[in-house]
Amino acid sequence: MTAARPANTQQSFGTAGVAPMERPSRVTRFFMAMVAMAERLNLRYSKVGNPPVYDTASFPWAREIEKDWHRIRAELEPLLVRQKDLPSFHELSGDVKTISADSAWKTFFLTGYGLSSERNIAQCPDTWRIMQRIPGLKTAMFSIFEPGKHLPPHRGPYNGVLRLHLGLIVPQAPAEKLAIRVDRQTCQWEEGKVLIFDDAYEHEAWNHTDRTRVVLFVDFVKPLRFPARLVNWLLLNLAVFTPFIREGADNQKAWEKRFYEQAEALRNRRG
Template sequence: MTDRARESALQEAAIAALRRGDAAVARAALHDMAAPPPMLLAQACNRTGDWDGEAAALRRILREQPRDLPALLAMGQNALRRGDDREATRWCRAAVAQAAATGAPPQLQPMLLQAQAILNNASARFEDHLSAAISDLPALPRITLATDLLLGKSQLYLQQPSMFYFPGLPQRAFYEREEFDWVAAIEAMTDDIVGELNAVRAGAADFAPYVETPSHGPAPNNPLRDDPSWGAYYFWQSGKPVADHAARCPAVMAALDLAPRPIIAGRSPMALWSLLKPGTHIQPHHGLLNTRLICHLPLLAPSDCALRVGAETRAWRTSEMLIFDDSVEHEAWNRSTETRVVLLFEVWRPEIQPEEREALARLFEAIDQFGPAEIDTGG
């Protein structure tokens, strides 16, 4: 018998022995081979409880094929049997990632489910371990966010303005009302502004669509284009007051004068009532700039309406200002049966110095003079 024939006969004997459940005979046959197939050897070692032998055979496979999915899955199970939870987690994470990238045949699905369960259990134990380490400390929002990011419970969202990025600004989704000395005075005017809103809507409940198809240029890619479900009633638009709206709503105009709004020819100030009808969802999107903050003074704020900015979601509450960075991915929805309306306007970010504001205003004016000014379309 030739060496090749002998190797083939021993391999067939080992396979037959494994199929009938005789792992010891299979291992003896494989031991007699000059070069036993490593996966076959790993299976025989597994069935005889030789976890070190199984791991050694699997490592031979992974040295040649580091992304071999059956070997990755088997290594995760092997580490778990050897009591090494951390090592099991590493192999299972690699296996699940590989399966997500390339897919997995049906016969491996049970092992993939086991790998995911191992990861879930490890994550829960890790979270308990970290929580215990800081359990005696007071609530610290930044520590909580950092821990959630580490555990994969939260996603990292950063400023991604669609037109202009100003470097060096803090990555914050929301700012708090108490940080600005002008907010309380505007909030105190809510009842007067709501009175003006009711008077305007008594004549026409709908506003013009927030996103409209321009007379020149491409149409915005937004499912709410030309849809008054997301409506706008402007007081300042493209840096100019809307005279008839301003005349009807002196309380709104007085309130806006209290805020540190940008003054940029052809662009800012910008201020409006933003209306969201029941069942309307503004899809996730980024604003044009990260040099400003968007302010919402809630006027009509039914329950089950909310704004998500980055990883944080907040509900509107009548007369309580929401202030956020719209260059971070955000979306909004009205899942109630009533209409939501906020007074929306922009202010300079407080971290930008006066001389920088002047330079930015000149830059934005020059940008708009060079070509068609970009406008927010919610898309």
């Protein structure tokens, strides 16, 4: 359920309370300058407007994702048997430490900005097949909020993508217990329902229930007109070379090695 859309919402190119990187490299400073320029273009040339939260009717393929949500949920459930062994989000992406440094936000990564986990995808073939229906898919993973988790207000790094959450395990609870706020709109997840929002607006999320909440977390390319579409394409394809993405890829590979070696050792002991 989503509150009525407020008038005159604006994106802020910064997040209060989150410190910037200290002395970023020359390459990083150049990339950040390009991002700032592209963000202004993306606001001007958006094909779908710039609301904080979107009507899913703007994306006809969203209904097809919802139809198969039980298939995705079925592949999630075996992963949760080893929930304690799944990586915390900040263990894969170091920049997340500015908003989350505990073990209550876990993830199971499938793909991100041209880098994919073949071993994880092999565990979720139906999920991967269904995700191919999303035009401009950039990231896909399971996002697991354990009881008591609260992500403080923050904004995403770039407005050239939109974020999709598909509710998979959602405890029944009022908004003050379980919800996400995007700008001035508070939304509640629903099992089998898609929520699409622009994470370039300030947002925060919380799970103050005694149960785990899980969504499929997806970023996809924002529909844009030329020339923003071209600039956006260039930036998103260059992102794979940035330190943030490379570090995340190395951390993911290290986690995979431990996770699947432990699984193999367990199978051998049982055998």
